[in-house]
Amino acid sequence: MPSIEPHLSMIGRLKGSLMQLTEEIDQMIDTIDMQESNVLHAFDQIHHSFHNVQTATASYYLKLYLSPFTAQYDVLSTAVQHLSERKHGALIVIQRKDELDSFIHSGLPINANLSYSLLESVFYTGNPLHDGAVLICNDTLISAANILPLSEHEASGNKLGTRHRAALGLSEQTDALVLVVSEETGRATFALDGKLYPIRTTGVV
Template sequence: MPSNPGITISMFNHLKGNLERLSQEIQQMLITIDQRESSVLNEFEELHHLFHDVQVNAASYYLRRYLAPFTKQFDVLATAIQHLSQRNHGALIVIQRNDDLTRFIHSGVPIHAELSAPLLESIFYSGNPLHDGAVLVCNNKIVSAANILPVSNKKVNLKKIGTRHRAALGISELTDALVLVVSEESGRATFALGGNLYPIMTKGLR
C-alpha cells in the first residue's frame, strides 16, 4: 500500500477532476467549431496547458503507485526530488523493482546506507565527486552511487534530452527499474519506465 493513502486518493481525485474539465472543454470546442464565424484558436492554447497539467498529475499519481510495492520511502524520495529540482541539481536515481540490475549497471561506489533525503541531496551536490553517476536504491537503502548505466539507442527526440535522461531510458528499456531524473539545466523532474519518460509534478508530490 502507498505510504500515505490519503495523499494518493487526493491526487487521484485531482487527476479525475482535471480529466473531467478537459472533457468539458473539448465538448465546448465541438459546439463552438460548428459556428463558422467563431474561432477556436484561443481554446487550443487553453487545452494545451490543461492537457499538460493532466499529464503531469497522472504521472505523479502513478509514480507513487508504481513505487509503493518496492519501497516504503516514497516521501523521502519525493522530498529529495523537490529540493534537487528547486536548486537545479542534476540527479539520476534508479529504484530496483523485480528485475536484477547487476548485469546492466557498472558498479560505482558502495554506500549501503538507509535511504534519506539529506544523503541523496548531498550525493548530487555539484561539488560531490559522486554526483555525475546514478544512485541505486533497493527497498529502503541506497546501495551505491556513481553507477554507470546503459544509454538508450532510441533515435527519436534524443537530441532534445541530456545524458542523464538517455541513461534513464537505457536502463528502463532493459529492465523494469523505475528511474527518477532531475535536469541540471531546467530543474524539471521526470521518471523513466518501460523506455518512456514522464514529467512529474514536484510541488505537492509528497
C-alpha cells in the same frame, strides 16, 4: 497496492479533469470559425490543462509502482522536490524485481540508510559523484556514480540529454524505475518500461 477507496477517488478526479478538458475542446470547436477567436491561445490553455492532468496522474501511479519495493517514497519525494527547486541534476534508480548488476557499471559503494539529505548531498553540483546514478534497493542507498546503458531512442521526437537517455536505457532492459531531475530546467520525470512521465515536485513527487 493502495486501498480501493483512494484509488477510486483518484480515478474520479481524473474523470472530472478529462471531462473539463473535453468541455474546453468543445468550446474551442464551437468558436473556431469566429474571426476574433484566438485559436493559438486556446491550444496553449488546453495543452497546459492536459499537462497538469498527466503530471498529477503520473505522480499518483509513481507512488503505486514504488510502494511494494521501498518504504521511503516520502524521502524520495522530498529529495526530488529540493533538487528540482535548485536545478541540481539527478538520476535515481530504484531496483524492483529484476537484478541490475549486469546492466549497471558499478560506481562507489555507499550502503547507507536512505535519507533525503544523503541524496541531496550526492547530487550537489560540487560533489564528484553527482554525474552518475544512485542505486536504491529497498530502503538502502547501495551505490553512487553508477553508469547506466544509454537508450538509442528519442522520446516523442525530442532530443534527450544523457541523464534521460540513461534512465530510458535502463528502463528498456529491466523493470527498474528511474527518477530524473533535469539540470537545465529542474523538471522531474520518471522512466518505466522505456517511457518518460512528468511528475509533480510540489507536495509530492
